[in-house]
Amino acid sequence: MSEILFLAHRIPFPPDRGDKIRSHHVLRALAAMAPVHVACLADNADDMAHEGELAALAASHCLVRRRASLVGAGLVALVTGQPLSLTAFASGRLARYVRKVLAERPISAIYVFSGQMARYVPARFAGRVVMDFVDVDSAKFAQYARRPTPAAPAYMREAWLLRRFEARVARRATTSLFVSEEEAALFRARLGPRRAAQCDVRAMGNGIDTALFDPAGVAPAPEMTSAGPQIVFTGQMDYPPNVEAAIHFARHVMPLVRGRFPAAQFNVVGRAPARSVCALDGENGVRVTGAVPDVRPWLAGADLVVAPLALARGVQNKVLEAMAMGRPVLLSPQAATGLAGSDGTHFALSPIASEELAARVVRLLSDPRRGQAMGRAARALVCERYGWDRMLAPLPQLLGFGLA
The missing domain is CATH 3.40.50.2000 (Glycogen Phosphorylase B;)
Structure with a gap:
């Protein structure tokens, strides 16, 4: 044999x-x-x-x-x-x-x-x-x-x-x-x-394991209790492209988003956050969690998941996980590489330039019904194509x- x-x-x-x-x-x-x-x-x-x-x-x-x-x-x-x-x-x-x-x-x-x-x-x-x-x-x-x-x-x-x-x-x-x-x-x-x-x-x-990453029966993380919209970024937080993306979003995009949604929270969820990422905690509505036992409750509580990566290679697991959890996802074109689906239906695309990215975030957060429809379409897509x-x-x- x-x-x-x-x-x-x-x-x-x-x-x-x-x-x-x-x-x-x-x-x-x-x-x-x-x-x-x-x-x-x-x-x-x-x-x-x-x-x-x-x-x-x-x-x-x-x-x-x-x-x-x-x-x-x-x-x-x-x-x-x-x-x-x-x-x-x-x-x-x-x-x-x-x-x-x-x-x-x-x-x-x-x-x-x-x-x-x-x-x-x-x-x-x-x-x-x-x-x-x-x-x-x-x-x-x-x-x-x-x-x-x-x-x-x-x-x-x-x-x-x-x-x-x-x-x-x-x-x-x-x-x-x-x-x-x-x-x-x-x-x-x-x-x-x-x-x-x-x-x-x-x-x-x-x-993606669509049975594991299923929004049915997964409650939001108890920490996600503030009245403002919850934005989530997940990943290995000592990986340079993730570090870059989190810092850029926290320092240059969140102030613009909070001009429209003052209580908006940006949750950076992932193990081994670099010192520069830890320094973001408490700034512009940022919460840095470090390692969590299960990322699914953080995705379940997200009004929007973002992956504004300037450098991304291939299909991102973090993106598939968020889509399987039925969340609206905002991606840079780089993070969408190799991903089936279309902008506005299964996910949203935006350049990473601060003002353009913030404007797309605000539009998505301002229309929860559209975000929910996008999340449903995203889950249907990954269940069909990405088992x-x-x-x-x-x-x-x-x-x-x-x-x-």
């Missing part, structure tokens, strides 16, 4: 942030197909506490806590000429486990989640390799590098090295996956026509388990 090796840069438990949500559902789908052996890393003690859940699903596993500092990983990257994204996730113990599993088990396919884990795939492995890049990371770092910050040269180095690495990995892989057709097209363009013709590059979108079963249906064929 054929078996699968699954490599991930973070343990897929708990599924409470974008990358871990996708890896969690992919792993479950793979485990339903064949025995799966899992090699992954943990960022901290909280991640390590979920090892039992991983053990219950996997045929075998190796979970390694990342202990190397970014400074140390950076020095190794400079000395070896590698991207920091690779050296930050290096583990001899993980490499030994991979070699042992490949030597002892009938592994016919390797599923690699996130580009930095491709380093663990042996050149001599003869089976299928599915490389789930999710996003074009090198393009993300190139965008960071275009901003006038002291880190710009480091970002440019990372972008250049990662682009070369991604191209090598795509040539090695049987299939390379991205979270949207837009990301897949961007990757093909960066490869160039000749190399792109030699690689199988496809889109496999993110899904995980539908999104992951290609996996058996990609891994060779759907062939006659």
Whole structure:
């Protein structure tokens, strides 16, 4: 019986942030197909506490806590000429486990989640390799590098090295996956026509658990009791694009919104808020929650969910969650990339410029009936188009388990 090796840069438990949500559902789908052996890393003690859940699903596993500092990983990257994204996730113990599993088990396919884990795939492995890049990371770092910050040269180095690495990995892989057709097209363009013709590059979108994210029976968070409208932003709050978006909305958009709705509240909901995000708490009606046990009550209590991201790669889990909860959602064009539906029916679009964004917020908050209709249409859309079963249906064929 054929078996699968699954490599991930973070343990897929708990599924409470974008990358871990996708890896969690992919792993479950793979485990339903064949025995799966899992090699992954943990960022901290909280991640390590979920090892039992991983053990219950996997045929075998190796979970390694990342202990190397970014400074140390950076020095190794400079000395070896590698991207920091690779050296930050290096583990001899993980490499030994991979070699042992490949030597002892009938592994016919390797599923690699996130580009930095491709380093663990042996050149001599003869089976299928599915490389789930999710996003074009090198393009993300190139965008960071275009901003006038002291880190710009480091970002440019990372972008250049990662682009070369991604191209090598795509040539090695049987299939390379991205979270949207837009990301897949961007990757093909960066490869160039000749190399792109030699690689199988496809889109496999993110899904949503519509049974879990169902507004029926979910009460608003008890903290959301003020009379004014409740605006919600969710996400990993030390992730730079989320930090940027929250600060911009709090400092430049909320004062304009509160000119029309003086009691409006902006709830920034998500773990590990950066110091600059924490500093927003209490300013212009802003509440920074930090980590919450369940994001659904905060979505249930929202009059409007916003995702005004200047930089976004692929379909955003935060957007699907809000839509599944039947909330009206206001998106930047970047955050709407790869999303089915239309502006004004399933969600609202606005540039992130302060006055335009504030004006669209005010229009939506001024017409609750329209917002409710938008929320109903949003939930109907995600229930129809974005179930995980539908999104992951290609996996058996990609891994060779759907062939006659």
